[in-house]
Structures are given as structure tokens and as C-alpha cells.
Amino acid sequence: MDVQSETVPRDARHRVERTRARARYDRDTVHAILDAGMLAHVAFSVGGQPFVIPMLYARDGKTIVLHGSIASRLMDELADGVPACIGVTHLDGLVLARSHFDHSVNYRSVVVFGRARAVLDADEKASALSRFVDALIPGRAAESRAADRTELAATQVLRLAIEDASAKIRSGGVKDNPADLALPYWAGVVPMRTRYAMPQPEADLADAALPASVRRLLAADEAAA
């Protein structure tokens, strides 16, 4: 099933077995979690041996764009259209409970199922690379040179249609056992997130102004603090 439907039917593959309260299936939630990240862990099997590979990605509508070297054996396996599963997870906080058992983390995660296909058309490949650069920082593709024919030939671009997807979210405070509330232990949440530090320009650009994409990124990072 496609996450196009507002609520994705619960087949055996993507149903979240545990902690149903944390499971979300609506498309907007899935897409928002995907769009908040750039790193995916892509799993597939070759001859019964599972592999998981960290890959940069970009969502494009109801597909996920991945890329790698044309010479990668594992990319070739993926491009063959074997069943794949992609995980994207953001950690939002440490949940420190009064008991070991109730320790947890706040997080947002998505698991996507689908099959990849190689993108062969040069224009579509160039467009996918551009989208991929903008997934690192919005607006960056326009501030750098698009791929030429040689570069496109050296790049394997894969597009995976999202067949099934599910999201899980934990947020909020500690859920201690009531019997533990009188224990002499501190409990609370320590929020965490990815933050950016001062850019390090290449040596010949030490005095150059930062580009708009980086200035927006740093401003947004600061504003969220």
C-alpha cells in the first residue's frame, strides 16, 4: 500500500507490533519525518545475508531518491529491484526515569518498504542530484554547478517508490511506575538535536561572505535554540 492514502492499511509487513500508541500511518507524518533528515539506513538481502548501508537521501513526492557510485556492487544489487527497507530516525531527547526499565528516548522514526530502480535518463538523474543537494541545505543546488555528463555517468541514482511506510513517535515526559515516584532519584527529559557550528570555508574563501543557504541554515538553527 501506498502512503498516498491518508491512513495506510495495516498489512503484516509494516504494522507496528508494539506500543501502538506511538504508531502513526498518515502520509503527512511520514513525509515530515523524512523531510527533516538526510541520512537513511538502507537494508536489503543478498543471498540471505542482510546488509544495512548508511546513505544520503532526498524525498521526491512519493519516492525516495538515493545515490552512489556506479561501480558499487551493493548499489547494483539494490538497483536490481530487490525488496528494500529504509529506516530514518531522529533522536529528540533522553528520557531519564527513576527506574532502569522506564528509561527511554524521545524520537521520530519512519520505516519505508519498497524496491529501487536505477534512474537512467540523464535529465532525470541531473534533477535528482540537484534535489539531493537541496536536501543537505535548501537552496544550495542553485549556488553550485550542476552535474555534467561525465559526472552523471559516474553516478548511480536510484529511485524507490514508497510502497509501505509507518512512523513511530515518542515525545513528552517520563512515564515512571507510580510506585517509583517516591524514590530519591531525579527524573526528566534532556532534549537533544543536531546543531550546526561555525562554517569552515575553503582556504581561498576565508574572507568571502557566506552563501544565502548557509546563512538561512544557521539562522534557523539559532532560532530553534
Add this chain to the structure above:
Amino acid sequence: MDVQSETVPRDARHRVERTRARARYDRDTVHAILDAGMLAHVAFSVGGQPFVIPMLYARDGKTIVLHGSIASRLMDELADGVPACIGVTHLDGLVLARSHFDHSVNYRSVVVFGRARAVLDADEKASALSRFVDALIPGRAAESRAADRTELAATQVLRLAIEDASAKIRSGGVKDNPADLALPYWAGVVPMRTRYAMPQPEADLADAALPASVRRLLAADEAAA
């Protein structure tokens, strides 16, 4: 092969096919990357369908400890000792090049291969849970109540012996094509890392002092800024 050896032999499974310069196989590198994280993406197949699950983990010597609910179907599959593959990745910076093609990220990643087994002994389970809490914040296990028999019975603890492992690291600056250096585009690295924000104590602890583990975490976070 085991990462116990200083250099892990390059069999077909864990050899890093591409960008050999980024590949590291020594045990200390693998362990340091694992110890810097708490979130793993665990991949395995059930009936030919790959799954990837985000899980908290802790390294314990040459094993990785995972845990979940005793009622989880996927935990049961993993506990059956099927081949598993675990990915742990830290993003360290955005690498913004003058061309789309040379955009990248700085990162440290580890891929581990092995098979999990369920930990059944109550003492070993309790000890694994304690190690797991300390993986969230060092020293935290001593600041909270250890698991009781009911909680241990409700918790599935898995221990995966690291059979193969490989690490990949990219660090440093932009690697632009020399022909692009004259282009009128900014290039550089924007460092990124996980940072912690002000702790949010449970309501009844608003005036309580922060525990030592949290104070150390925040101090280390600040010192690295």
C-alpha cells in the same frame, strides 16, 4: 572474522567496496564509533523481506546489547539467531562543494555483522539493562532503580557477538574538481553534531538539583562547542 584482530581480514561480506581510503578495519576505530552512539539500525530478513529497526544499543566488549519487549515479533525473529547487520552512523558536517557532484558529508559509520541470541539469565539481563542505561548517559544506572523480576521478565535482551565489522570515516575539507576552483561559488564545511538543551525535570522535581550524570553531560557538551 572478529574485530578482535587488529586488522580485520577482508572477506566478501564486510569489505568496503568503494572509496577504500575511507575504510578502517581496526578494532579501536570500530569500538570508538560504536561507543559514541546510542542508536543503531538493525537489519535482518524474514521470509526474504528485509526489515530495518531503529534500536538503542550498548557495546559490551566484543558484543552489542540490544533490548525490546518480550512480546515483539521482530525481536523474536532476531533472537532466533538469523543473520543480522547493524549500522551506526554519526554525521559530523555538511561538505558544500562548488559542484553538485562533489557535495558530501563528513561522517563516521560502522557496519557490524553477527547473530543475536536471547539473554535468559536474570543476572545477566539486569546487568545488560544497567549497561544500556549507562549508554544513554554514563553514570546514570547508579542514579536509578535496577530492574526487578517482573520488569526483567517483560524485557527481551539480545546479545550479538560482533563477527565482522568495518568502519568508514570521512573528515576534512571539500574535494573540488580543480577545474571548478575558479567558479564564483562558496565552498566549505558546516560542522554538525548532536547537542543537548536545558533539562526538563518532572513537575515535582522542578526545584531539585540536576543529578551528576546530567551535569557531566551538559558540561562535556559545552566544552566541545
